[in-house]
Amino acid sequence: MLAQEIKNRLRQIVGAQQFRDDNEALVAHSYDGTPMLQSLPEGVIYPETTKQVSEIMSVLAAHRIPLVSRGSGSNLCGGTVPVEGGVVMVMHRMNRIVDVDLENLTATVQPGLITAEFIAHIESLGLFYPPDPSSMRISTIGGNIAECSGGLRGLKYGTTKDYVLGLEAVLANGEIIRTGGKLMKDVAGYDLTKLLIGSEGTLAIITEATLKLVPPPKSKKTMIAMYKDLYGAARTVSRIIESQIIPATLEIMDNPTIRVVDDFAKLGLPRDMEAILLIEQDGEPEAVERDIDHIRHICLSELADRVTVAESREHAEKLMTARRSAFTALARLRPTTILEDATVPRSKIADMVLKINQIARKYDVSIATFGHAGDGNLHPTATTDARDSAEVHRVEKAFEEIFEAAIELGGTITGEHGVGLVKAPFLEWKLGKAGIEVMRGIKQAFDPDHILNPGKIFAKETRKRVVIQRE
Amino acid sequence: MLAQEIKNRLRQIVGAQQFRDDNEALVAHSYDGTPMLQSLPEGVIYPETTKQVSEIMSVLAAHRIPLVSRGSGSNLCGGTVPVEGGVVMVMHRMNRIVDVDLENLTATVQPGLITAEFIAHIESLGLFYPPDPSSMRISTIGGNIAECSGGLRGLKYGTTKDYVLGLEAVLANGEIIRTGGKLMKDVAGYDLTKLLIGSEGTLAIITEATLKLVPPPKSKKTMIAMYKDLYGAARTVSRIIESQIIPATLEIMDNPTIRVVDDFAKLGLPRDMEAILLIEQDGEPEAVERDIDHIRHICLSELADRVTVAESREHAEKLMTARRSAFTALARLRPTTILEDATVPRSKIADMVLKINQIARKYDVSIATFGHAGDGNLHPTATTDARDSAEVHRVEKAFEEIFEAAIELGGTITGEHGVGLVKAPFLEWKLGKAGIEVMRGIKQAFDPDHILNPGKIFAKETRKRVVIQRE
Numbered sequence: 001m002l003a004q005e006i007k008n009r010l011r012q013i014v015g016a017q018q019f020r021d022d023n024e025a026l027v028a029h030s031y032d033g034t035p036m037l038q039s040l041p042e043g044v045i046y047p048e049t050t051k052q053v054s055e056i057m058s059v060l061a062a063h064r065i066p067l068v069s070r071g072s073g074s075n076l077c078g079g080t081v082p083v084e085g086g087v088v089m090v091m092h093r094m095n096r097i098v099d100v101d102l103e104n105l106t107a108t109v110q111p112g113l114i115t116a117e118f119i120a121h122i123e124s125l126g127l128f129y130p131p132d133p134s135s136m137r138i139s140t141i142g143g144n145i146a147e148c149s150g151g152l153r154g155l156k157y158g159t160t161k162d163y164v165l166g167l168e169a170v171l172a173n174g175e176i177i178r179t180g181g182k183l184m185k186d187v188a189g190y191d192l193t194k195l196l197i198g199s200e201g202t203l204a205i206i207t208e209a210t211l212k213l214v215p216p217p218k219s220k221k222t223m224i225a226m227y228k229d230l231y232g233a234a235r236t237v238s239r240i241i242e243s244q245i246i247p248a249t250l251e252i253m254d255n256p257t258i259r260v261v262d263d264f265a266k267l268g269l270p271r272d273m274e275a276i277l278l279i280e281q282d283g284e285p286e287a288v289e290r291d292i293d294h295i296r297h298i299c300l301s302e303l304a305d306r307v308t309v310a311e312s313r314e315h316a317e318k319l320m321t322a323r324r325s326a327f328t329a330l331a332r333l334r335p336t337t338i339l340e341d342a343t344v345p346r347s348k349i350a351d352m353v354l355k356i357n358q359i360a361r362k363y364d365v366s367i368a369t370f371g372h373a374g375d376g377n378l379h380p381t382a383t384t385d386a387r388d389s390a391e392v393h394r395v396e397k398a399f400e401e402i403f404e405a406a407i408e409l410g411g412t413i414t415g416e417h418g419v420g421l422v423k424a425p426f427l428e429w430k431l432g433k434a435g436i437e438v439m440r441g442i443k444q445a446f447d448p449d450h451i452l453n454p455g456k457i458f459a460k461e462t463r464k465r466v467v468i469q470r471e
Numbered sequence: 472m473l474a475q476e477i478k479n480r481l482r483q484i485v486g487a488q489q490f491r492d493d494n495e496a497l498v499a500h501s502y503d504g505t506p507m508l509q510s511l512p513e514g515v516i517y518p519e520t521t522k523q524v525s526e527i528m529s530v531l532a533a534h535r536i537p538l539v540s541r542g543s544g545s546n547l548c549g550g551t552v553p554v555e556g557g558v559v560m561v562m563h564r565m566n567r568i569v570d571v572d573l574e575n576l577t578a579t580v581q582p583g584l585i586t587a588e589f590i591a592h593i594e595s596l597g598l599f600y601p602p603d604p605s606s607m608r609i610s611t612i613g614g615n616i617a618e619c620s621g622g623l624r625g626l627k628y629g630t631t632k633d634y635v636l637g638l639e640a641v642l643a644n645g646e647i648i649r650t651g652g653k654l655m656k657d658v659a660g661y662d663l664t665k666l667l668i669g670s671e672g673t674l675a676i677i678t679e680a681t682l683k684l685v686p687p688p689k690s691k692k693t694m695i696a697m698y699k700d701l702y703g704a705a706r707t708v709s710r711i712i713e714s715q716i717i718p719a720t721l722e723i724m725d726n727p728t729i730r731v732v733d734d735f736a737k738l739g740l741p742r743d744m745e746a747i748l749l750i751e752q753d754g755e756p757e758a759v760e761r762d763i764d765h766i767r768h769i770c771l772s773e774l775a776d777r778v779t780v781a782e783s784r785e786h787a788e789k790l791m792t793a794r795r796s797a798f799t800a801l802a803r804l805r806p807t808t809i810l811e812d813a814t815v816p817r818s819k820i821a822d823m824v825l826k827i828n829q830i831a832r833k834y835d836v837s838i839a840t841f842g843h844a845g846d847g848n849l850h851p852t853a854t855t856d857a858r859d860s861a862e863v864h865r866v867e868k869a870f871e872e873i874f875e876a877a878i879e880l881g882g883t884i885t886g887e888h889g890v891g892l893v894k895a896p897f898l899e900w901k902l903g904k905a906g907i908e909v910m911r912g913i914k915q916a917f918d919p920d921h922i923l924n925p926g927k928i929f930a931k932e933t934r935k936r937v938v939i940q941r942e
Contacts, residue, residue, distance in 0.1 A: 103709045103818035126715070148658045159656060161665075162633070175905040182816040184846045185630060185886035187619045187669045188894070188901045189928065190910050194632075194665035198658045215715030238574045244597070244686030287755040345653040347574035375655045415656035423659070430659045434646040438916060439661050445912020457660065 002042045002087070006063060010045055010087070013055045018046040018093075029088040032073035032080045033135070035336050036386050037421060041068070041082040048093045050168060050176060050207040057205070058174035060087060066454045067172075069205045071112055071140030075147055076339055077420030079200050083455040089205065091142050097121060098208065104182045105213045106165060111142020111206045128216035130157035133416070134327065142206050148198030150416030152323075155374035156248045156282075157214075159416065161197045168208035169196055172447040182210055195442070200418050201453040203446040217282035220248070221292045222316035223309040225299040226273045230254070232302040233275035234350030237373045239298045240279075241346065245291045249280035250374030251323045254353055257330070257368040257381075261322050264329035269322060273305065275353075277373065278323045280316075326370045327381070334366070334383040336392075340399055342406035343415030346376040355405045356380045363398040365391065377415035400463060403429065424459035473513045473558070477534060481516055481558070484526045489517040489564070500559040503544035503551045504606070506807045507857050508892060512539070512553040519564045521639060521647060521678040528676070529645035531558060537925045538643075540676045542583055542611025546618055547810055548891030550671050554926040560676065562613050568592060569679065575653045576684045577636060582613020582677050599687035601628035604887070605798065613677050619669030621887030623794075626845035627719045627753075628685075630887065632668045639679035640667055643918040653681055666913070671889050672924040674917040688753035691719070692763045693787035694780040696770040697744045701725070703773040704746035705821030708844045710769045711750075712817065716762045720751035721845030722794045725824055728801070728839040728852075732793050735800035740793060744776060746824075748844065749794045751787075797841045798852070805837070805854040807863075811870055813877035814886030817847040826876045827851045834869040836862065848886035871934060874900065895930035 002021065010019045020026075025044045031037060042065075047053045060067050066086025073080045082088050091112035098108040105127070109118060115136040122129045132151035133139055139149065145167070150159040166180030179192040196204055227233040237250060253261065253276045262269040269276070277299070281291045292309060299307045310316035331337040344352045353369050356378070360367035371378035380402055382395045403413045403426050413419075413426045428436050440458060443450070473492065481490045491497075496515040502508060513536075518524045531538050537557025544551045553559050562583035569579040576598070580589060586607035593600045603622035604610055610620065616638070621630040637651030650663040667675055698704040708721060724732065724747045733740040740747070748770070752762045763780060770778045781787035802808040815823045824840050827849070831838040842849035851873055853866045874884045874897045884890075884897045899907050911929060914921070 101816075101818070102713055104816045105712055106816075148662075150656055154656060161662070171905060171909070177903060177906045177909065179902075179906070181881055181883065183814055183881075183883055183886070184817070185621055185625060185814055185843075185848050186883040187887055187889050188883045188885050189890060189898055189906070190670055190674075190913055191619075191632070191665050191668065192902075192906065192909065194662050195913075197662065199661055203661075215717065241576055242573055246686065284755045284758040286757045343654055343656055345572075345575045345577075346655070347572070372656075377656050410652055410654075412652065412654055412657040412659045414659050415654070416658055418658050419660060427660055431650075431663075432648060434642060435648045435650070435660070435663065438642070438648065438663065441916020442661055442666075442913055445909060445916055 002065065006059060006065070007043065009059050010043065010056060013052050014045055014047055020044045029090070030082065032078065033076050034078040034081070034422060035338055037078040037081045039081050039083045040085065041088040042085050043087045044090060045087055046090050046093050050170065053170045053205055053207050054174045054176055056089065057170055057172060060451060061173050061449065064449050064451055066451050068453050069201045071143035072138045074135040074139045075143065075418060075420065077414070077418040077422045079147065079418050079420035079456060081421060083421065091140060094207065100125060101182060106182045106210050107213055108208060108210045109141055110208055111140060113141045115139050115141055115144055122213060126216065127213045129163065129211060129213055131160045131163055141209060145197050145206055145209055146199065146201050147418040148416070150372070150377065152249045152251065152372065154372060155250055156246045161194060163212045164193055164197055164209055165212050166210035167193050167196055167206055169204035169206050171204050172449065172452050180210065198418065200420060200456055202443060202456055203452065219285040219288050220280060220282040221288050221309065222280045222319050223292060223296065223307065224319045225277045225279070225304040226270060226306045227275045227304050228273060229303065230274045230353060231350045232304065233277050236277060236299055236302045236304070237349060238347055239302065240295055243294065243298065245294060247279050247295070247374060248282040249278065251278040251371065252349065252373035253323060253326060253370040254368060257326050257370045260333060260368060261326055261329045264332065265321055265325045267322055276322065278319060323370065330368055330381050330383055334385055336384045336386040338382040338384065338395060340380050340402065341377060341415045341417045342380060342402050342411060342413060343375065343377045344406050344409045344411035346374060348409040348411065349373050349376055349378070352378055352406065352409060356402055359398050359401045359405070363394040365395050365398050367398065375415065376411065419457045421456060424457055425461065425463040427457065427459065428462040473536070477530060477536070478514065480530050481514065481527060484523050485516055485518055491515045500561070501553065503549065504547050505549040505552065505893060506809055508549040508552045510552050510554045511556065512559040513556050514558045515561060516558055517561050517564050521641065524641045524676055524678050525645045525647055527560065528641055528643060531922060532644050532920065535920050535922055537922050539924050540672045542614035543609045545606040545610045546614065546889060546891065548885070548889040548893045550618065550889050550891035550927060552892060554892065562611060565678065571596060572653060577653045577681050578684055579679060579681045580612055581679055582611060582616070584612045586610050586612055586615055593684060597687065598684045600634065600682060600684055602631045602634055612680060616668050616677055616680055617670065617672050618889040619887070621843070621848065623720045623722065623843065625843060626721055627717045632665060634683045635664055635668055635680055636683050637681035638664050638667055638677055640675035640677050642675050643920065643923050651681065669889065671891060671927055673914060673928055674923065690756040690759050691751060691753040692759050692780065693751045693790050694763060694767065694778065695790045696748045696750070696775040697741060697777045698746045698775050699744060700774065701745045701824060702821045703775065704748050707748060707770055707773045707775070708820060709818055710773065711766055712845070714765065714769065716765060718750050718766070718845060719753040720749065722749040722842065723820065723844035724794060724797060724841040725839060728797050728841045731804060731839060732797055732800045735803065736792055736796045738793055747793065749791060794841065801839055801852050801854055805856055807855045807857040809853045809855065809866060811851050811873065812848060812886045812888045813851060813873050813882060813884060814846065814848045815877050815880045815882035817845060819880040819882065820844050820847055820849070823849055823877065823880060827873055830869050830872045830876070834865040836866050836869050838869065846886065847882065890928045892927060895928055896932065896934040898928065898930065899933040
């Protein structure tokens with residue numbers, strides 16, 4: 001437990017109301033969006049300024065007290081569960097848009113700003129901020145940066161890392177650093193901006209970000225294609241890219257997902273299809289027409305059973321509903337939903353989906369797969385029950401094999417959700433011992449006493465590889 | 472000097488011909504593209520494989536011998552001058568295109584590949600690799616990655632860092648790491664790929680890179696606009712971006728540059744103009760037409776004296792000649808040419824150009840400015856004579872003030888050329904003491920004995936700020 005003296009000091013910094021150690025606050029911040037993980041913090045603090053964050057860190061560093069910074073905690077990797085206790089720092093009060101600079105096409109924001117609110121404001125100014133994680137209605141920009149969040153528009157527009165030009169951050173010792181700026185180019189020293197993006201709160205606390213804005217596309221079209229042959233869908237994905245069309249969105253749902261989504265959303269989806277592709281293109285009106293027409297031809301030549309191009313905005317929304325409701329639909333099947341994000345080169349999508357189905361059968365668990373086909377970023381999603389420890393164990397074994405299969409296909413254990421607690425035991429599979437050692441050295445440079453989000457990314461023990469032993 | 476035993480060991484690894492310590496080899500590798508810097512290495516080695524690089528590093532690490540890895544040495548920051556002696560590793564024999572993957576739109580290459588040769592090969596396949604540093608006919612991909620090179624297409628397409636998906640690299644201790652892959656998304660651990668890009672050979676030796684390719688634009692148009700008022704040109708730049716047009720290229724030349732270029736290339740440029748903008752747009756034909764038309768109107772409304780849209784490919788080439796010959800034209804004026812790359816938010820270009828002119832007058836030196844206006848990345852270029860130490864001293868003082876002015880305007884000391892030796896004493900101005908400390912920690916994690924490119928990036932002493940003292 002935190003000493004009374006430390007609590008008093010923290011209350012002095014933020015005001016009495018903004019530090020809490022009542023049970024309600026502790027329990028509310030003991031978990032995040034990840035199922036089956038919970039650990040009580042010793043206090044919850046709500047800073048309002050960078051100066052306060054800096055002062056808080058000075059106090060915590062002096063006593064080596066762990067600190068977990070978080071936004072809405074919507075991550076899916078256990079990234080903000082305070083496994084070593086200490087203080088949880090909630091950034092929601094630091095939620096201002098500091099400025100939108102129309103001349104430089106940048107926005108400077110505080111980390112606690114809700115992503116969707118930011119996007120809405122930017123769009124009201126006639127501009128565009130592409131990263132659109134599925135959690136964007138609750139997630140914060142700071143959380144998106146900490147996790148390097150992706151989204152449905154990632155294929156064409158990239159992910160969060162492609163839109164952060166500069167950061168202000170507080171180090172473990174309370175010092176404040178500034179990286180980058182309203183600059184499209186800056187090679188003064190190591191790229192600390194990109195290093196902090198996706199570092200999951202283990203290196204520093206992000207207190208401000210300068211983001212790049214872009215002109216919005218002038219038009220958009222949406223289409224859907226349904227396949228009885230999974231490989232037909234996968235070949236369609238590859239052929240679209242090979243024909244040098246980069247769609248704004250290129251999503252896939254497999255048969256188990258289609259069935260569940262249709263049960264839920266009553267869209268009248270044909271339940272005998274092995275895969276559905278959801279495709280959007282945006283840009284100049286003429287180019288969008290040409291691309292959608294070309295894509296339609298590719299779909300048909302790969303024996304798509306049905307191809308529908310949306311005739312109106314409402315029609316397009318209805319088509320996209322199928323994909324957007326996938327997680328919700330799956331989540332209502334069983335008490336516990338585990339959403340993963342193994343990622344492969346896009347040419348390997350069909351192999352990966354089939355491999356996932358095969359692994360699910362081997363372990364007798366339910367896994368439905370959907371995701372960003374254009375990126376090779378798949379979301380195999382297990383529906384299970386946390387109270388059935390035998391089944392949960394089988395699910396875990398299945399995911400181990402899925403991660404292994406992804407790496408074997410030239411992929412990675414996480415495309416956009418982060419490592420956190422959940423994937424830490426598998427990180428060495430991707431990076432090797434030497435890579436992990438380098439990362440440990442970087443951690444040491446930023447946070448020598450390991451007080452920032454301790455227990456995350458670095459596993460106490462790397463899981464043994466079961467199936468495939470390379471080298 | 473290297474001990475005979477070490478030379479023998481290195482010759483065993485690469486073959487007798489591929490390690491040299493004759494005077495000719497040592498002198499040829501004692502300098503790079505940067506004027507007035509020279510230092511003899513003790514040996515020059517030409518590895519052919521990653522395994523050889525790893526073995527070489529094991530030998531050098533055991534004896535703490537400095538190693539400078541380089542491609543063609545075309546950098547302008549003294550980044551490959553072996554100031555602490557040791558061995559220079561030339562990557563030119565590792566110059567293969569390992570594979571071009573049309574399904575994933577990636578190319579995997581070795582670091583010694585010449586940039587222009589790579590681009591030519593990629594274009595022959597109907598694809599596009601945008602980073603186009605001015606040195607691309609001699610520079611290597613490995614050098615581009617080490618420096619995070621930019622180029623004329625940076626405004627719309629980004630720089631080298633935006634096109635590297637994965638790296639293979641050899642650490643100081645000889646261990647080999649692999650980062651990323653043929654993956655559009657990968658958040659497994661800290662972003663070591665981006666950390667190595669622009670690290671100027673101080674963290675690891677890049678031995679292979681997986682690069683992202685994109686579909687080429689379908690059409691391109693080129694135009695030129697001339698102004699008697701520098702602010703009119705600068706306002707044009709801002710208004711183009713504000714009207715949500717991102718040109719492929721948006722370059723500026725100031726009056727001193729115009730005069731010199733015209734003397735050299737006999738283009739009949741009007742010598743009374745204060746600024747010329749060179750603008751290219753590419754993309755869908757209809758959109759290109761619309762954008763160029765819109766830009767022409769902006770130029771005229773900002774009182775451009777003349778606006779010319781190229782009528783043919785040849786005409787466009789001729790217009791671009793003015794910009795492309797700027798460095799060559801300046802270089803023939805005096806024995807020594809010092810090209811810098813102070814960078815500011817694009818809204819501050821006119822302020823920065825005027826500031827540069829004012830500083831040049833103050834120190835009685837010749838500085839002409841051209842560069843990437845759309846990026847805010849300017850190249851103030853001093854023409855001087857290395858033998859005139861009094862004048863060279865004044866040039867150095869002028870550049871100090873220029874760097875300071877750039878930072879004061881929210882900019883940086885280097886946009887695309889790197890820190891190397893030349894800008895190391897100024898790096899703290901941009902990053903602050905805490906930022907430098909973090910960088911030192913990262914260096915320590917990768918290279919605890921400081922054998923990789925020692926003396927670079929980190930200055931023995933930070934230059935005192937002369938003019939402006941912030942905080």
